[in-house]
Amino acid sequence: MLRVDDLTKTYMLGDRSVAGGVRHVSFDVAAGEFYTLLGPSGCGKTTTLRAIAGLEEPSEGRIDIDGRVVFNSATGAFVAANQRNIGMVFQSYAVWPHMTVFDNVAFPLRMSRSRRYGESDIRAKVEHTLETMGLAAFASRSAAQLSGGQQQRLSLARALVAEPRLLLLDEPLSNLDALLREQMRSELRRLQQDIGVTAIYVTHDQAEALALSDRVAVMRDGAIVQVGTPKQVYYTPADEFVATFIGRSNLLHGRIDRDVAPNTQAIVQSAIGPVICTFADSAPAAHPVLAMIRPEHLVLAPADAAPGAARGPNHFSGRIANVAFLGETTEYTVRVAETEIIVRMPAGELVGGADVTVLLPPDRTLGVSNPAAAKI
Amino acid sequence: MSSLTISGRHPLSPFGITPKVVILVLILGIGTIPPLLFLIFASVHSFNPDGSFAEMTLAHFHEIFTSRAFFTSLFNSVVYSFGSALLALAIGAAQAWLAERTDAPFRQWLYVTAIISLGIPYVLYIVAWLLFLGKAGSVNQLLAFLFGGTGPYINVNSLGGMIFIEGMLWSPLAFLLLSSVFRNADAAFEEAATMCGASLPATLRHVTFGMAQPALFALALLVFIKASESFEVPALVGLPGGTRVVTTTVYQRLTLDMPPSVGSASALGVLLLVVMAVLLHFYGRLSAQAHRFRTVTGKGFRPRVIRLGRWRYPVTVLIALIPIVVVIIPLVTIIWAALLPFYQPFSIDGLSRLRLTNFIQVLTSPSARGAVFNSLVLGAATATLVTALGAVAGWCVARRVTGGRLIDALAALPLVFPAIVLGLAYLQILVHGVALYGTLLSLILVSAVAYIPYGLRYAQLGVIQIHPELEEAAGIAGAGYPSTFVRVVLPLLVPALISCWLFVFLLAVRAMALVLLLAGPESQVVAVSLFDLWNNGPIGEVAALGFVWTVIMTFFSVAFFVLARRYQLPIG
Ligand SMILES: Nc1ncnc2c1ncn2[C@@H]1O[C@H](COP(=O)(O)OP(=O)(O)O)[C@@H](O)[C@H]1O
Numbered sequence: 001m002l003r004v005d006d007l008t009k010t011y012m013l014g015d016r017s018v019a020g021g022v023r024h025v026s027f028d029v030a031a032g033e034f035y036t037l038l039g040p041s042g043c044g045k046t047t048t049l050r051a052i053a054g055l056e057e058p059s060e061g062r063i064d065i066d067g068r069v070v071f072n073s074a075t076g077a078f079v080a081a082n083q084r085n086i087g088m089v090f091q092s093y094a095v096w097p098h099m100t101v102f103d104n105v106a107f108p109l110r111m112s113r114s115r116r117y118g119e120s121d122i123r124a125k126v127e128h129t130l131e132t133m134g135l136a137a138f139a140s141r142s143a144a145q146l147s148g149g150q151q152q153r154l155s156l157a158r159a160l161v162a163e164p165r166l167l168l169l170d171e172p173l174s175n176l177d178a179l180l181r182e183q184m185r186s187e188l189r190r191l192q193q194d195i196g197v198t199a200i201y202v203t204h205d206q207a208e209a210l211a212l213s214d215r216v217a218v219m220r221d222g223a224i225v226q227v228g229t230p231k232q233v234y235y236t237p238a239d240e241f242v243a244t245f246i247g248r249s250n251l252l253h254g255r256i257d258r259d260v261a262p263n264t265q266a267i268v269q270s271a272i273g274p275v276i277c278t279f280a281d282s283a284p285a286a287h288p289v290l291a292m293i294r295p296e297h298l299v300l301a302p303a304d305a306a307p308g309a310a311r312g313p314n315h316f317s318g319r320i321a322n323v324a325f326l327g328e329t330t331e332y333t334v335r336v337a338e339t340e341i342i343v344r345m346p347a348g349e350l351v352g353g354a355d356v357t358v359l360l361p362p363d364r365t366l367g368v369s370n371p372a373a374a375k376i
Numbered sequence: 377m378s379s380l381t382i383s384g385r386h387p388l389s390p391f392g393i394t395p396k397v398v399i400l401v402l403i404l405g406i407g408t409i410p411p412l413l414f415l416i417f418a419s420v421h422s423f424n425p426d427g428s429f430a431e432m433t434l435a436h437f438h439e440i441f442t443s444r445a446f447f448t449s450l451f452n453s454v455v456y457s458f459g460s461a462l463l464a465l466a467i468g469a470a471q472a473w474l475a476e477r478t479d480a481p482f483r484q485w486l487y488v489t490a491i492i493s494l495g496i497p498y499v500l501y502i503v504a505w506l507l508f509l510g511k512a513g514s515v516n517q518l519l520a521f522l523f524g525g526t527g528p529y530i531n532v533n534s535l536g537g538m539i540f541i542e543g544m545l546w547s548p549l550a551f552l553l554l555s556s557v558f559r560n561a562d563a564a565f566e567e568a569a570t571m572c573g574a575s576l577p578a579t580l581r582h583v584t585f586g587m588a589q590p591a592l593f594a595l596a597l598l599v600f601i602k603a604s605e606s607f608e609v610p611a612l613v614g615l616p617g618g619t620r621v622v623t624t625t626v627y628q629r630l631t632l633d634m635p636p637s638v639g640s641a642s643a644l645g646v647l648l649l650v651v652m653a654v655l656l657h658f659y660g661r662l663s664a665q666a667h668r669f670r671t672v673t674g675k676g677f678r679p680r681v682i683r684l685g686r687w688r689y690p691v692t693v694l695i696a697l698i699p700i701v702v703v704i705i706p707l708v709t710i711i712w713a714a715l716l717p718f719y720q721p722f723s724i725d726g727l728s729r730l731r732l733t734n735f736i737q738v739l740t741s742p743s744a745r746g747a748v749f750n751s752l753v754l755g756a757a758t759a760t761l762v763t764a765l766g767a768v769a770g771w772c773v774a775r776r777v778t779g780g781r782l783i784d785a786l787a788a789l790p791l792v793f794p795a796i797v798l799g800l801a802y803l804q805i806l807v808h809g810v811a812l813y814g815t816l817l818s819l820i821l822v823s824a825v826a827y828i829p830y831g832l833r834y835a836q837l838g839v840i841q842i843h844p845e846l847e848e849a850a851g852i853a854g855a856g857y858p859s860t861f862v863r864v865v866l867p868l869l870v871p872a873l874i875s876c877w878l879f880v881f882l883l884a885v886r887a888m889a890l891v892l893l894l895a896g897p898e899s900q901v902v903a904v905s906l907f908d909l910w911n912n913g914p915i916g917e918v919a920a921l922g923f924v925w926t927v928i929m930t931f932f933s934v935a936f937f938v939l940a941r942r943y944q945l946p947i948g
């Protein structure tokens with residue numbers, strides 16, 4: 001459906017130096033997919049989205065939408081934004097305050113080149129879309145009189161009314177308050193599935209990305225670092241950046257004695273001792289590695305419950321330094337040989353200062369090659 | 377403390393009306409109420425031969441409403457104001473859009489043009505156009521050359537000529553005010569239209585200008601108001617051709633009638649005042665609406681310019697044309713006239729007659745030097761008074777001190793007075809009561825009253841940007857009410873106050889109508905001297921004096937704009 005190939009867009013600054021933007025970004029999106037670009041602010045998400053929209057002319061690369069080349073730096077092809085037939089939701093909503101809600105939604109139909117809509121057609125389609133978005137009661141109101149959440153729906157209605165094949169959303173929920181955001185989040189997902197439109201969604205909020213997406217592309221410094229389903233990027237982050245950016249992770253820097261093949265287990269020598277890790281990819285012995293484990297995967301037991309002899313591999317003795325009650329779970333900070341490890345479990349009897357045994361289940365402890373650490 | 381803040385009062389003045397507020401209200405009241413009362417009083421009285429009031433009568437109003445001349449002048453006023461507003465808006469909006477939203481080459485020259493033009497005195501600007509377009513002007517000569525005959529082909533002393541010159545006069549301000557509208561518009565609104573399939577012209581029509589519509593209407597109404605109370609263009613361009621508008625009728629009833637028809641002039645003034653009040657009311661509502669749209673913009677703001685592509689070349693021609701028409705033609709005409717002993721249109725043989733005599737005459741003449749000196753004193757003193765009073769009044773209004781609304785209303789009152797009518801009202805006060813008639817001091821006081829609304833607005837906007845907690849912190853630290861104002865508020869207000877000072881200075885020395893009726897032999901100022909010289913004296917001297925003055929004023933207007941841009945302060 002959408003194919004972005006080797007996309008590069010850099011900005012020329014006032015002093016003629018080149019900065020920002022994105023470099024050599026490639027990805028494919030299947031029809032009907034909900035695809036999210038996730039990354040910290042300034043990593044190039046908006047730039048990528050605007051290049052797809054045609055609002056920005058990339059410096060290099062090629063973009064195909066629905067089998068049609070809309071940009072190709074090699075041939076100089078460039079289809080103007082208003083001829084790409086894409087729906088777009090802006091971060092600021094950009095609903096036109098000088099028009100009524102009805103006129104906002106009718107605008108794409110009135111401007112349509114591919115089809116001429118009659119006034120009665122327009123009325124029917126707009127009313128139907130407003131109905132779907134729960135805005136039917138506001139049709140004749142000025143768009144400036146809507147609340148933030150309603151403006152959000154309106155901008156979505158406007159983006160969808162002309163039935164585009166591709167829908168682009170740039171942090172559409174970031175201006176809403178927390179409660180409304182969660183509500184809109186599930187609504188958005190349901191709507192997208194009902195209509196079957198392909199969606200490219202931009203966000204810096206990992207929870208949003210995990211909850212909404214079929215696939216997530218994690219971006220950093222103008223490049224994509226990992227593409228995968230929400231589960232893949234959460235449970236098998238490709239590197240330290242992804243592991244820390246998405247959810248919380250315990251990270252242990254270490255070394256391995258021998259080369260490791262993909263999908264095998266190996267012992268990582270870390271600051272707390274030898275840890276058996278599962279490697280999804282190969283790792284050469286020459287490079288430092290990283291052992292990563294999510295706080296909810298650790299198992300904590302009172303030290304006296306597991307007398308010394310019963311301790312197997314990946315068990316470590318420690319002492320609870322801090323307990324934070326979070327409601328659904330409790331977060332324990334455990335000090336193991338000068339290293340702090342975060343553990344999340346349902347609330348139990350353990351209190352601060354207690355001696356405990358921590359288990360890092362080997363199949364949940366991920367080993368990744370971390371060549372970047374060697375340079376430091 | 378907190379309950380007082382919630383009730384909207386400033387915590388530093390919790391005890392109702394303070395003596396300072398009373399003093400301020402008195403000062404403002406003395407300045408703004410008497411002219412209103414005198415004008416109304418004079419409009420309903422007949423006069424004794426010595427100029428004192430006789431019995432009460434409605435004869436003046438009756439006379440006005442039964443005379444054809446009044447309705448003709450009213451019609452002229454409306455056509456002239458409407459035309460000027462339309463012209464200024466069209467030129468200003470096109471410039472603003474090109475300068476702020478496109479990649480048109482040389483667009484920054486539009487700003488330079490506008491800034492320079494604001495330093496040119498009205499009278500000089502008008503004189504330049506009269507010379508250029510007049511019977512013996514270059515345009516008529518060229519047309520006569522092209523089409524044969526003797527012409528004149530165009531008559532500048534007509535409604536059309538008035539509209540053209542007044543429109544040109546206001547186009548730079550229209551441009552500057554609209555450019556901030558286009559600058560602050562979030563490009564996402566336009567991009568959204570593009571993504572909906574709209575072409576560039578459709579986006580411009582439905583979104584860019586559609587959204588700017590309230591601002592455009594507000595500005596059109598503002599120019600309409602300013603034009604209908606203007607005096608300079610109607611007097612210099614209209615009267616010689618016999619085209620009267622309401623403001624020039626007021627002037628003629630005072631200067632042509634013997635004895636002056638103060639009563640009917642005042643009655644006309646009262647009518648104008650009522651119309652102004654109504655128009656200003658609508659203007660306030662419109663501009664509030666224009667501002668409402670601005671607050672809708674959100675995050676993700678990216679300034680974006682529209683690539684003009686092949687339209688670049690026609691646009692470049694247009695951009696070159698604007699400085700030529702707005703400043704170069706008037707200024708070159710003025711320089712040309714200033715260098716000639718007797719005015720003649722542009723020609724090759726004229727070049728051999730160019731002399732510096734007029735400049736030497738002007739620079740050595742005591743009366744011209746006196747006028748320059750008086751103008752500078754008038755400008756500086758007025759600006760200082762207005763700024764000082766405006767700062768205190770603006771603070772009271774912004775912080776909603778008890779009595780703040782009264783202060784606001786009193787300080788806004790002068791806005792409804794057309795300059796010539798305020799001059800007329802004060803003329804009567806000065807003639808009847810206070811022994812200040814004809815002095816420079818009287819001009820300063822009257823100008824201060826006329827411009828106090830601007831002083832208040834500048835200071836108010838400045839104060840709003842200062843968080844009240846800064847003052848509360850000083851209060852808690854033990855500073856009293858006056859020392860908080862002097863030590864905390866004033867230093868933070870400095871940029872706003874300097875801009876205010878320069879703005880009022882430029883207004884005060886540029887305008888002529890306000891002081892025309894009040895200036896005496898001892899208090900000649902440049903604007904009035906130019907008017908008198910143009911009516912009686914040699915053109916060369918008008919041009920030379922005006923040119924020298926424009927050069928001086930350009931420094932002030934440049935300083936003003938540098939400051940206003942830097943601190944994002946309003947320019948109108
Ligand atoms: N018009 C521009 N001029 C210069 N630099 C820009 C421009 N737009 C974006 N950038 C830079 O490109 C990088 C990526 O920006 P953006 O795509 O907006 O990031 P994101 O949407 O992920 O927060 C940032 O470093 C930003 O500063």
Ligand SMILES: [Mg+2]
Nearest residue numbers: 042045046047
């Ligand atoms: Mg962004």
